[in-house]
Amino acid sequence: MPSIVKHPHRVMAALALVLIPAGALATIATADQSVGPARCEIRVTPEGDMVSLEALAYADRKVSGTYSFHVESAGQTGSTNIEQGGAFSAAPGRPASLGAVTLDAKGAVYDARLEVTVDGKSIGCADQIGGAT
Known part of the structure; x- marks a missing residue:
């Protein structure tokens, strides 16, 4: 079966770089709603x-x-x-x-x-x- 992605490790690293900040923003948004004056x-x-x-x-x-x-x-x-x-x-x-x-x-x-x-x-x-x- 032919591989479409030539460098799967690079693709995974790129996805991690995109998803980790997105997850951090979701955590910050949730924390902001419960913390306040x-x-x-x-x-x-x-x-x-x-x-x-x-x-x-x-x-x-x-x-x-x-x-x-x-x-x-x-x-x-x-x-x-x-x-x-x-x-x-x-x-x-x-x-x-x-x-x-x-x-x-x-x-x-x-x-x-x-x-x-x-x-x-x-x-x-x-x-x-x-x-x-």
Whole structure:
């Protein structure tokens, strides 16, 4: 069988030189989305037969931005669809409480999503809370 490529080692070296920087750029882009002046957290606190979810934003420097906090579930006892959002400010050393909900924990499973936007960049957090007690 005839070989189309006369120097396969050179072709592989050339591909490596092209693909390694492309991979590095993809890694940098991913890291840039998760690193910034702010980060988010969904704090889950069991309270007897209830569960409390609190949306928090932390900041490395004084920032302001917007947030969207969404909690939903569907189960035998009904469904939940809660949307909270608006503007916020945060500073180092003091997390900003963005929103909170207290829900029935008996047998329910909740999907919570928080998106924080600061300086035109969005940071997201998500959590699934199994409320079975």
